[in-house]
Ligand SMILES: Nc1ncnc2c1ncn2[C@@H]1O[C@H](COP(=O)(O)OP(=O)(O)OP(=O)(O)O)[C@@H](O)[C@H]1O
């Protein structure tokens with residue numbers, strides 16, 4: 001049984017706050033982007049991907065964010081509307097800011113990178129006055145994505161959202177989501193990540209992301225268990241450390257360690273694994289699955305997305321995830 005609880009009787013299951021961007025995924029794959037001539041456009045941005053994933057899994061989902069007043073912004077809003085995601089708290093910027101672009105390079109299935117254009121992006125202009133206390137009070141869970149802390153006024157908006165969540169007993173999930181491009185310095189990153197992590201019930205990140213957050217710790221041997229104990233001294237009930245193909249480890253306040261291996265996947269590209277894992281895990285834990293089963297659900301959701309060209313578009317339904325797990329258990333899916 002997991003050691004986390006969610007409030008009941010709320011209008012929304014899940015609300016995310018952070019960036020809404022565009023992914024431009026290379027169509028000519030297995031080569032450097034210098035040789036890529038065409039791209040396919042998808043909605044992107046880690047919190048957007050997770051919100052789309054949560055909605056696909058059947059959760060009542062809302063988003064707090066800011067989009068550009070242009071065709072890309074309208075594309076994003078239309079996509080979220082069509083997914084059934086509440087966009088009444090997605091604000092259209094009026095200052096001429098633009099939409100963040102993530103050009104993705106797929107040199108090989110396991111050698112992928114993202115070229116991010118994020119100058120003057122609308123998503124970092126979300127301000128505290130645009131954060132709805134009532135929406136957060138009416139949500140069971142709030143996802144905070146770390147990159148939204150990279151610049152003002154977005155960082156103040158996120159910190160206020162965290163205060164609203166604590167005030168109303170909304171469960172906070174902090175996906176560290178470290179994207180170097182958006183930050184001024186590692187020290188500033190650590191300061192703001194700590195402020196968010198200290199108010200979070202569930203913290204999810206890779207080993208490297210936790211290391212960046214814990215850079216001021218004297219103990220330089222940042223073991224997973226050290227990391228977990230640090231955050232349990234604040235608000236955390238569950239700390240999840242992702243280890244790519246090796247799987248993931250969750251720590252709970254009872255001192256237990258929960259390891260889950262990854263499932264086999266025919267990998268097209270690796271990015272999107274974290275967002276789909278997060279959506280699958282959160283869906284599982286909110287549905288009453290055990291911690292291990294929730295991690296497995298996230299792992300299978302990740303396999304479906306990394307076996308696809310897109311992130312957001314490929315986010316699976318609950319039935320698709322269950323089917324993937326069953327096919328793996330029957331030995332019908334092998335890694336490639
Ligand atoms: N090559 C793989 N094969 C199977 N499962 C994988 C693979 N890579 C990642 N996963 C699954 O996805 C989960 C999250 O992946 P990872 O640890 O790479 O997070 P991440 O770095 O946040 O992902 P992203 O690349 O989207 O930023 C892993 O715990 C694992 O369950």
Ligand SMILES: O=C(O)C[C@@H](O)[C@H](O)C(=O)CO
Nearest residue numbers: 023044045046102271272311
């Ligand atoms: O989060 C970003 O800005 C990039 C995403 O849009 C992209 O889909 C990805 O890297 C997912 O992990």
